[in-house]
Amino acid sequence: MTSPEPTPDAKTDPPGSPAARAPGAADLVITGCTALVHDEREQIRFVEDATIVVRGGRIETITSDPADLLSAGPADAVHIDARGQVAMPGLVNCHTHTPMVTLRGIAEDLPLDEWFNDVVWPIESNLQERDIELGARLACAEMIRGGVTCFADHYFSMDTVAAVTAESGLRANLGQAFFSSQGAEGRERSLDFALRHRDTAGGRITTSLAPHAPYTVDDADLAATAGLAREHGLLVHLHAAENRDQTDASLARHGRTPVEILAGAGLLDTDLLIAHGTGIVERDLPVLARATGRIGVASAPRGYLKFAWPTTTPVRALRELGIPVGLATDGAASNNSLDVWESMALTALAQKFTEGDPRRLTSRQALHHATLQSARAVGLGERIGSLAPGRRADIVLVDLSGPHTQPVHDLAATLVHSARSGDVRTTIVDGRILMRDRELLTVDVPAVVREMNERMPALTDRAHGRRIQEYDT
């Protein structure tokens, strides 16, 4: 997927923000931090006492040598003294449904079929644009507070989500979801959305085509989607092989696994983001190996444990095929949070447990998933995912002075296994500060929560008996 060079979008930047500065001036200079970088073999390294210079929303310099800074001209830039903090690439939530934060905790301790059919899909038939807007706004606030700088969203009413994203300052890949039960119109709306919004908000918004899943979108629709993706150079983002039951049901019904259905539809020859994949089985691996598109998988391990699924995303097998596995939370109605930091730790733990091997994922491997692999999974592997000159300045500053993160014998382990999302002090996207010292600068949380609660009785009414779709794999 290629896209034009992003340009600053002055409309979304308030006066005095970095984008409003004189051309050529540095936006931002961060000094005194320990910076997480990748070496030429993509190994994680830490640069002590680093200075990061940001200009035009991009990282210009990252160095621990003051001599490198002579040309930076940072005199009129915003300065952040980050001594005692770690600068790292912002986290990427590779698969979520932001408006579903409105339903956080509404369907607890249920298997997936009851979760969908008895609670979530009936309630979703009540959703109004204003509910979508409030949910997306609260989700953006939660992610900024948790050090997430980019998310891949797969939902409905995505024009509204795009507007909220632009306003929040976050980066996102957005896709308008569709089922075949909506007829051709669903697919057409998904394409229309993707074309109208791609590379908007100063380049912060990219888009995808978003069929729901192989069990709700038929083969013809999937094949048509693959054709549109190739024609327009778009990413496709869908749920597939979410769990082993779905794979078994697909084999029983069609004689093919969900991954084989994607291959048959031509979707493995497009750039493709597969959500979950805990039902990817041995026979899928050679199919994935033959893919000519850039395939990524998003893993949201908390939900798999919560739904009591027997497997997690097969990270080792996917890595052996060169497929990036990004970190995700799924929606807050299943996961209960959009805490990608927790996903990072749980991915490391779940992989050790599943493989029966405490040696992997190491903390450095987990950080690689959280950074470059997540960026690649959402189609932004060239723009973000690493603190390096030329990349967009999506940076979080993490405070390790708390008693739970001291002492530091192994900084990678401290970040993955001791630090928490609440240790992120400052969140920066495209050089713009969205949270500073835990203060949110772009979202008014109390106002959102107040209105959301007023609207809740109408939203959660299920007396009508409707649902947007039937879950039946």
Place this chain on the structure above:
Amino acid sequence: MTSPEPTPDAKTDPPGSPAARAPGAADLVITGCTALVHDEREQIRFVEDATIVVRGGRIETITSDPADLLSAGPADAVHIDARGQVAMPGLVNCHTHTPMVTLRGIAEDLPLDEWFNDVVWPIESNLQERDIELGARLACAEMIRGGVTCFADHYFSMDTVAAVTAESGLRANLGQAFFSSQGAEGRERSLDFALRHRDTAGGRITTSLAPHAPYTVDDADLAATAGLAREHGLLVHLHAAENRDQTDASLARHGRTPVEILAGAGLLDTDLLIAHGTGIVERDLPVLARATGRIGVASAPRGYLKFAWPTTTPVRALRELGIPVGLATDGAASNNSLDVWESMALTALAQKFTEGDPRRLTSRQALHHATLQSARAVGLGERIGSLAPGRRADIVLVDLSGPHTQPVHDLAATLVHSARSGDVRTTIVDGRILMRDRELLTVDVPAVVREMNERMPALTDRAHGRRIQEYDT
């Protein structure tokens, strides 16, 4: 286990603290909170707009009816306005090794035998009293910040840990660990410690006998320990059936499981706290069913995933026997944190996954483990674990106004699956405020960290080739 009525210890209370007030005055009045209580069948309930009156370190009243407060006389008490916050019993860390926070992150991604033999036990041979003191102090700070009001510690140099506990304001059950390799002296020191320190620090410190484990303490020593426990009315706290390998090795070597060894030594007829128990197998269940002592098990699920153990604590089977399962973190050298809040969530998730059943643990069941079951596991089931008149005032106030904990459809789910340890704003033990609005009042973290880092080169030197013990199940 019985103990005399705790009395305030003026020596550890600074002037102006609740214990220094006139007798009969309320210490503390908390208003406007939602209080987590247990009904007569121990079901979790929430009382809206509750007022909690604390007098003499005890909960005197908890009510949402202002008429109940006429006799409370709270006029001169410290007042906390807790609107928008949930008051719940402080968390209990049922098995940890506080001084090991010094080694947080020093032995990563290793199997248990290498973790012990190559890193932890060689380094522990360097430990000086000052290292113990600094580690315990940092651990207390971390736990107070995370809403933990009580911990069960099993380690060495426990006189020092007791002094730090008294100074921190926390409640603890402390045991001086021993191996049979130390001869009879190890066991004698453990008893001496337990008798000297029981019910000190105004009753906040209780004690236990602390044999290390059946694989490091021989049958004669275990039997002698059981005798001492009965004679002196002491809890016994040990590691047993930590993982399946240990159970298999015990069967191969002795023809008995670790639990059968405990039974043979008479330890199941004393009050007993078993750490971990992930290697408890089917044949152990009738053995445990015949126990006449009060048996509890401490589960620290994060470490089991990190060591890639194939099983977790068999919570359902233990509950069917009426055995309380408390929450724990183990030491920070294996778990990387003392975050009991995370243990609560992970216990719920790990049990759903292990049982293949998303319906249990429910969030309310997880909260029951975190409250009454944890209190019972550490021998304090009559004193703490519930917000009820007569119980000691160990209370945490949790702020749910963050975007990640809104909206609230199911408060139990919000607490278990959305809230984080960092959402605890205020921590109270025995009516004394140890943290208020995130500010620690009894520990100076920067001073501890500074000195700990100065001492680190000497502590972590392994060139001498010594270790305190050999791991060989």
